[in-house]
Amino acid sequence: MITTRIISTGACVPEQVITNDDLSKIVDTSDEWITQRTGIKRRHISAGENTSYFAINTARQVLERAEVSAEDVDLIIVASVTADYGTPSLACMVQKEIGAVNAVAFDVNAACSGFMFALSIADKYIKTGMYENAIVIGAETLSKIVDWKDRSTCVLFGDGSGGAYVEKSEDEGILKEELGAKGELWDILTQGYVGCSNAFNEEPLEKDNLWYVNMDGRAVFKFATKAVTKSIERVMESAGVKPEEIKYVVPHQANARIVDIISRKLGISNEKCYRNMAEYGNTSSASIPIVLNELNEKGLIERGDKLLLTGFGGGMTWGTMLISW
Incomplete structure (x- = not known):
């Protein structure tokens, strides 16, 4: 295969x-x-x-x-x-x-x-x-x-x-995955709105406020702890994999408290939920590959180890992937 x-x-x-x-x-x-x-x-x-x-x-x-x-x-x-x-x-x-x-x-x-x-x-x-x-x-x-x-x-x-x-x-490589989106929550995390201002529609736009990241932190927190947990559960169930078989969970590095809750809900130890947000903060789409590279460079993963990659973001979107390293 x-x-x-x-x-x-x-x-x-x-x-x-x-x-x-x-x-x-x-x-x-x-x-x-x-x-x-x-x-x-x-x-x-x-x-x-x-x-x-x-x-x-x-x-x-x-x-x-x-x-x-x-x-x-x-x-x-x-x-x-x-x-x-x-x-x-x-x-x-x-x-x-x-x-x-x-x-x-x-x-x-x-x-x-x-x-x-x-x-x-x-x-x-x-x-x-x-x-x-x-x-x-x-x-x-x-x-x-x-x-x-x-x-x-x-x-x-x-x-x-x-x-x-x-x-x-x-x-073995990428074994199972799930991607998802919940568009009805699009407005809890936004950035960079570009309105239709042209030669035939000159209505002024409040561009400065709309350009920056705007986030409903509580709503994002609630979404992440629920959607990511459920997504991981579905991927693990589909793959027939148990928590003890996972070497590391590689989560999006948004917030340590989100990772703590996901770890507790899944019954996967905190030690397995690798995090480096203390050093890098939230780097959005770069966070998961930066963690992967850190694990690789430090020699913390070996061929055959099972890893769970999981992220969530504006849209709202989420993605979980089970891979064999």
Whole structure:
């Protein structure tokens, strides 16, 4: 049976680090307030680098580690809500810079679930035989869409990119998945509204307020703890996998309390629910691949280990995937 297997991982984050104490100098907050509510201590924030910079460097890294030539890449998919431009896509910019002249390239937007959706799409192309390999990346520069006067959101987010090179395999790889969306909740997490203002409709728009991230934190928290838990349960049941068989749960790094609740509801120990939001904050579509890369670089996972990747984001969307490393 043909499967899609992760061959290599990579990540790129800004060198500039902003601590909770740094934030307390520009908004009414404190290290204690942020840490208790989110588990976040630091975040890496762009010093001028845009999203393509992080995505390109991640792509170069995964290719080098996989020992694959860029000319042999079939597909490039980048998940992001903070691309450099409305068009071209980040994936096309990556394709040009790494020299992947034979690759199909496009972006997807599923907010913080973006990497899960992108990986799922790559999996389907590979399983149908259309392509044999892909570079899949989640990349964000969230610092450019955050209102730095809003303490309820500016303390949460960080910048960076993570990704993987995947290819056709006859060994175990992606085993089970579930993607979902609950569009009736679209308005609890929004950013970047573009109204119809043109030469024939000149009604002024309050663009500044609509450009920044706007979030109903309580509603997002409620959605995440319910939707993600149920999604993981369904995937594990479908795969016939028990909690003790899972080496690590790789959750979207939004909030430590969300991870705690999911862990408790599933009966999976906190130690298995890997988290690094204390260092990186919420990097949206980049968070899951950044964790994967950290696990890989630290030698915490071995071939054959079962991992549960799970994310949720604006839309509202969610995605869960059981993989054999």
